[in-house]
Ligand SMILES: [Zn+2]
C-alpha cells in the first residue's frame with residue numbers, strides 16, 4: 190500500500206475527523222472513529238451518532254441505570270476520555286518491579302528469576318531448567334535505573350500515540366508479540382547470552398508507529414532521540430541486547446503491516462489468524478533454530 194493509496198482510503202480515517210487516522214471501528218455502524226469519537230459500549234466502542242440514536246430508544250429505567258453506572262468510577266471516566274490504560278499499566282508494573290529490584294539482597298534474585306537466555310529453553314542440550322515463560326517475563330525486568338528510565342520514557346511517549354489509535358487489545362498484542370520477537374532474536378543470534386529489558390517491545394512499538402504513524406504527521410523526532418540513546422546504550426552496557434532491538438523492530442513492523450491491511454470489520458477474523466500465525470512462527474523459530482546452532 191503506497192502513501193497516497195493509504196491516504197485516499199477513507200476507511201483509514203475517522204469519519205467525523207477525516208484528518209485523524211484510526212484502527213478502531215464503531216461496533217454499531219462499523220465506521221472508523223478516532224479516540225475523541227469513541228464511547229465505550231458493552232462490547233467495544235460506539236460513535237457519537239450511534240450513541241445518540243441508542244439513547245433515544247432507551248427506557249427511563251435504562252437511562253437511570255446508565256447514569257448511576259457512569260458516576261463515581263474514575264476508571265470509567267478514564268476509559269471514556271481515551272486514556273492509554275494499557276500503557277499506564279505496563280509502566281506501573283515494570284516500574285514496580287524496578288523498585289523491588291532496588292531492595293538490597295532481593296534485586297539479583299528478581300533479575301535472575303525473570304531474565305531471558307536461550308539456555309532456559311533446551312533442557313536436553315543445556316544443563317538448565319525448562320522455563321519458557323522467560324521469553325515474556327524478560328520485558329518486565331531491567332538492568333539498572335537508566336535502562337529502566339529510558340525504556341519507560343519511550344513507552345510513555347509511544348503509548349500515548351499508539352494505544353488510542355489501535356485500541357487496547359491490538360496495542361497490547363503489539364507490545365507482547367514484539368517483546369516475544371526480541372527474545373526469539375536473542376535466542377537465535379546469541380544463544381549463549383542472557384538479556385533483560387523491555388527494549389524489544391519498545392522497538393516494536395517504534396517500528397509500528399513509523400509504519401502506521403507517518404500518515405498522522407506525529408512528531409517522531411523526540412522519540413527517535415530517546416530510542417537512539419537506548420540503542421547506543423545497548424552496545425556499552427552488559428545485559429542489553431541489540432538482538433532484542435532488532436527482533437522487536439522486525440516483528441513490530443510485521444504487526445503494523447497486518448493491522449493496516451486488515452482493519453475493516455469483515456477482515457477481523459483474518460487479523461486474528463495472521464497475528465496468531467506470527468506467534469506460531471516465532472515459537473517454531475525459537476524451538477528449532479537455536480538447537481541447530483547450538484549442536485553445530
Ligand atoms: Zn456508529
Ligand SMILES: [Zn+2]
Pocket residue numbers: 203204205206209222223224225226
Ligand atoms: Zn473523530
